[in-house]
Amino acid sequence: MPLHVPPAPAPALRSVLAALGSPTAVHAAHTPALRTLQGPMSPELPLPVHVLDRITNGGRPPRTRLTGWRFLIRCGDRFVAAADTMLTPDGWAFSHFFEGPYVTSTERALRQAEAISAPLQARLLSVPELYMLTLWLHGAVGADAASGLPAATDLLIPLAPAPPGIAAHRAHPVSELLPVMTHRLAPAQVLATPA
Incomplete structure (x- = not known):
């Protein structure tokens, strides 16, 4: 399989396993599925979650920063x-635990990524200004999953629900999607600029 899911830091995995084993954490979660399902649950497919900052028209490259690791919970x-x-x-x-459309959307995007013949490293990329989450398929499979910037040839698969005008579950090269995101944010930035 060309899709590489990087290993999560051991303490991150241990913290999720401890939360899954804690009746208090599971019952306090706003996730009815975790409270009602019977049987063992396991954290799988760890994905580093990066946030994309500084999307501007000024030609400066955006920055990413690692904010966490996300595990899909299988039952x-x-x-x-x-x-x-x-x-x-x-x-x-x-x-925290959560459920909703991003869980099924992430699973669907990972299945799409497995069908791509090139070797890729799976990550998540969040774009808070657009309320957007994407599966980031990084071409440097052996790279440290905690760092790096999206390369122009990396692929982004927006998860559903995606912002209006951006197709969910379609693989977009970063070189094509980043200008669209920049354009989407440009009117807000122009309005925020003092005269």
Whole structure:
């Protein structure tokens, strides 16, 4: 399989396993699926979550920063929820469980990515200004999953729901999608610029 899912830091995985084993954490979660399903649940497919910052028309390259690791939670033969971890001063810690469209959308995008013949490293890329989450398929398979910028030839698969005018579940080269995202943000930036 050419799709490479990087290993998560061991403390991040341990924190999710501890949360799954904690009746308090599971029952306090806003995830009915976790509270009602019977049977063992396991965290799988860890994906580093990067946030894309500084999208501007000024020609400056955007920055990314690692904000956490996301695990899809499997119960039986399907993914029912996800768990996020975050980096704290003491290391990786469990953040929260959630369910909803991004869980099934992430699974679908990963299946799409597996059909691509080139070797790629799977990551998630969040664009908060557009309320957008994408599966980022990084061409440098052996790269440190915690760092790096999207290369022009990397692929982004927007997860559903995607912002209006951006096709979900279609693989876009970064060189094509980044200008679209920049254009989408340009009117807001122009309005925010003092006269």
